[in-house]
Amino acid sequence: MSFLHPEDKHPVPKVLRGWVLPVLLLALWWLAARFHWTNSPLLVPVDKVWDTAVEQVRSGELWIALEASLRRDLIGFAIGVSGGLAFGIAFGLSRLFERMIGPTFHTLKQISLFAWIPLLSVWFGLGDAAKVAFLSLAAFFPVVLNTFEGIRSVPGELIEAARVLKFNRRQWLFKLILPAASPSILAGIHLALIYAWLATLGAEYLLVSGKGIGNTMIDGRELFLMDLVIFGVIVVGFVGFALNWLAARLERRLLAWRGRSVAQF
């Protein structure tokens, strides 16, 4: 909206502006702890969080928790995405399948994701099985939806062209439908990655057993270790960011073949 402010005469240089608020907040936090503005044990000094972070990294606690969380995350993600792809492709290609299973699927989709956990915990126990089942469910729905949408919005002209070129069934699926639907499918997989990470945390809070970054935070809360909880929040944010970044890069690379002409289709 620069047209509302045609001339940018602000004194602070553009690159520095983003740092102003975080640095101010950090300084405020440091000052509050340094000069004991409150006696609350919740106001831990900044350097104590740093010490906890160093301690967690050095003792290996962090890696154990992260590994447990990420392993579950990826297993559930893989199961959910493969199931979602198979289901979504069948859904997109067959009108009959869509009409028979679709309404049931859309009804089940309405159930708030986390409401599944209590049911899954009865069916799969409180261990890793229930968590992985829940994660796959979280990844499953967005992949199905986006695969379906992607296949259904393949332009009719392309399909006609394929008919003119006398594509056989396999060529038709792998050379036309799936590539044409790939942006939407990849968007679904990207979404699934985000949901799965959210679900990883939820599963660890609600099915408290074993290790994981969510369990670390829950423990920190129960023991009133604010420094540990803050450290956990930062780690969770960072992992989410890293997963997102990775997915976006992969997406861009996988879709690079499309160039610009198809994007304008």
Place this chain on the structure above:
Amino acid sequence: MSTQQAALELSPSTQSASPKSSHVVAAAVTPQLRFYDRWSPRWLALPFPLFLLLLWYVAARFEWVAPQVLPSPQAVSQTFIDLVASGEMFDNLKISLLRVLLGFGVGLVGGLLLGVAMGLSPVFKDYVYPLFKAFSQVPVLGWLPLLMLLVGIDEALKIILISKAALVPIALNTYKGIENVPARYVEVARVLKFSRWQLLWRVIFPAALPPIWNGVRYGFTHAWLALVVVELLASSEGLGYMIVFGRQLFQLDVVMAAVVVVGVVGYTLDQVLARIEVVLLGWRRSGF
């Protein structure tokens, strides 16, 4: 057109393909389409759920699995009727609805203000956007333990979390929506010598409304999700609590009844927002 594209980009999951194009594809995909079309498709949806129901009934009837693990369909529907008749369901639903509306309202106002400010003022955006991005990087569930320590597990926790869940997508879509208003529109407004006020209310907000409304719907979905989580984790009333409570007593019939209500209510509220969308954006139709 570009605002529509922006809306599509911001919401990869729920945008549906236009009915026309999907029809064209489907016609080409399945030659048998005509056959199914003639045979009114509605009944095709019935066999599968009926089969599931039958399977469920048989499995419960012959106790293939213990009734604590899978209560019979009759037990679930009976429990549902009892819960509705005793008013228990309604009381819990009311509490949950109040929470979600309050939290969503706070998130909506905050998100719109933040989004509009970031969209209109590049300087404000430069200052706030990086912090906002970092803040939204941690999902609602990540903030939960921290907030539990800070504000306890009372109402405040629920409202804060629900409003955070709603605020992020609303602020983001509002900001992007305003930023993506085509410069051409603004040029036209300048030619017509619109005042700044007219420019905002006649050009920018109407043009940015589709992505903004998308954000509002997303915000609501997230708020509903957050409500369920926070009630599952820390509550002594509400629909989520009913689910946890039923689970603890191994009364899966209560759990299932509450899960169904959560699904139905969430769906209904989303449909209400969809209806409002038709009213709000109806004027666009004539243009396309």
